[in-house]
Amino acid sequence: MAVPASLTKNLRFPAVAAPMFLVSGPELVIATCKSGMIGTFPALNQRTSEGYAEWLNTIKAALGPDDAQYGVNLIVHNTNTRLMADLAITAQHKVPLVITSLGAVKDIVDGVHAYGGVVFHDVINARHAKKAADAGVDGLILVSAGAGGHAGSQHPFALINEIRQFFNGTILLSGAMSTGGDVAAALMAGADLAYMGTRFIATEEARAVEAYKEMLIETSAKDITYTDAISGINANFLTPSLIANGLDPAAAKDPHHKIDMAHELSSEAKAWKTIWSAGQGVGSIHEVMPVADLVSRLKTEFHTANEAFAAKVKLYGL
Numbered sequence: 001m002a003v004p005a006s007l008t009k010n011l012r013f014p015a016v017a018a019p020m021f022l023v024s025g026p027e028l029v030i031a032t033c034k035s036g037m038i039g040t041f042p043a044l045n046q047r048t049s050e051g052y053a054e055w056l057n058t059i060k061a062a063l064g065p066d067d068a069q070y071g072v073n074l075i076v077h078n079t080n081t082r083l084m085a086d087l088a089i090t091a092q093h094k095v096p097l098v099i100t101s102l103g104a105v106k107d108i109v110d111g112v113h114a115y116g117g118v119v120f121h122d123v124i125n126a127r128h129a130k131k132a133a134d135a136g137v138d139g140l141i142l143v144s145a146g147a148g149g150h151a152g153s154q155h156p157f158a159l160i161n162e163i164r165q166f167f168n169g170t171i172l173l174s175g176a177m178s179t180g181g182d183v184a185a186a187l188m189a190g191a192d193l194a195y196m197g198t199r200f201i202a203t204e205e206a207r208a209v210e211a212y213k214e215m216l217i218e219t220s221a222k223d224i225t226y227t228d229a230i231s232g233i234n235a236n237f238l239t240p241s242l243i244a245n246g247l248d249p250a251a252a253k254d255p256h257h258k259i260d261m262a263h264e265l266s267s268e269a270k271a272w273k274t275i276w277s278a279g280q281g282v283g284s285i286h287e288v289m290p291v292a293d294l295v296s297r298l299k300t301e302f303h304t305a306n307e308a309f310a311a312k313v314k315l316y317g318l
């Protein structure tokens with residue numbers, strides 16, 4: 001129950017800026033690592049493996065000896081034809097953290113361990129967590145209800161408590177965290193690190209278009225639709241962006257009604273470009289800011305929450 005030593009180097013805030021399709025690029029990763037948090041991006045945000053290698057070069061050239069570590073997300077699925085090429089590039093660059101999604105495969109975990117890297121794997125329930133633990137991952141990212149992207153449907157307390165019973169590695173909690181107080185609460189609940197996505201879309205360094213960032217400011221949890229109609233796997237989307245694309249959010253919520261995206265949008269990448277994903281934590285996002293300012297504010301909020309908690313402990317004589 002700890003964070004591997006290779007990742008705590010220069011880590012000055014216990015959180016990871018999560019990899020986000022079409023949103024996370026080198027600017028976001030570099031700014032995050034320089035602020036003392038772990039920065040990450042999906043390898044598939046570059047169109048080719050060569051492009052992926054270029055981004056790694058850019059990130060490594062920009063990071064200095066005092067910066068926190070970085071990571072990449074690899075989709076482990078037979079439709080990802082780039083997986084083995086991207087894995088070889090990851091190994092060549094000795095990427096400190098690899099976040100695997102969908103499949104937890106022992107050979108891939110072993111390949112990352114062989115060059116000294118760490119593997120964290122995304123899960124939405126205890127069954128997936130057991131499989132990933134068997135594959136030898138170092139950490140599990142518990143993607144709970146209300147998270148941005150492909151979210152789970154289980155409550156974070158239920159997930160942490162069940163998975164901690166059989167897993168001794170690093171636990172990261174993902175889902176609807178927007179403030180430093182949320183990060184403190186995640187650690188209090190038993191997580192080793194918080195995993196924040198949506199909050200980092202509303203930063204100057206994120207590659208999201210301005211209208212997407214504005215929508216995050218204008219919306220709250222009531223404006224999030226959980227549906228599998230866009231990508232076949234349940235994910236959370238900003239309802240106004242569904243409406244703007246001519247989709248009916250009420251129909252999208254009906255599990256028996258599949259929206260036929262084929263006529264409107266030719267590929268999933270195109271879908272995510274115009275139908276914007278966000279977690280239920282949007283209600284706490286009120287401005288777009290530079291990552292450095294955001295992380296500095298998260299730290300202040302973390303301390304405030306900690307002091308408020310200590311006062312409550314004292315109040316009850318516990």
Ligand SMILES: Cc1cc2nc3c(=O)[nH]c(=O)nc-3n(C[C@H](O)[C@H](O)[C@H](O)COP(=O)(O)O)c2cc1C
Binds near residue numbers: 174175195278
């Ligand atoms: C726009 C968007 C794109 C995402 N794309 C990916 C992705 O490509 N790979 C991945 O592992 N997770 C992806 N996620 C999930 C995040 O890594 C993370 O689990 C989630 O954002 C955390 O919940 P939060 O957004 O409520 O903070 C995405 C999330 C969002 C909001």
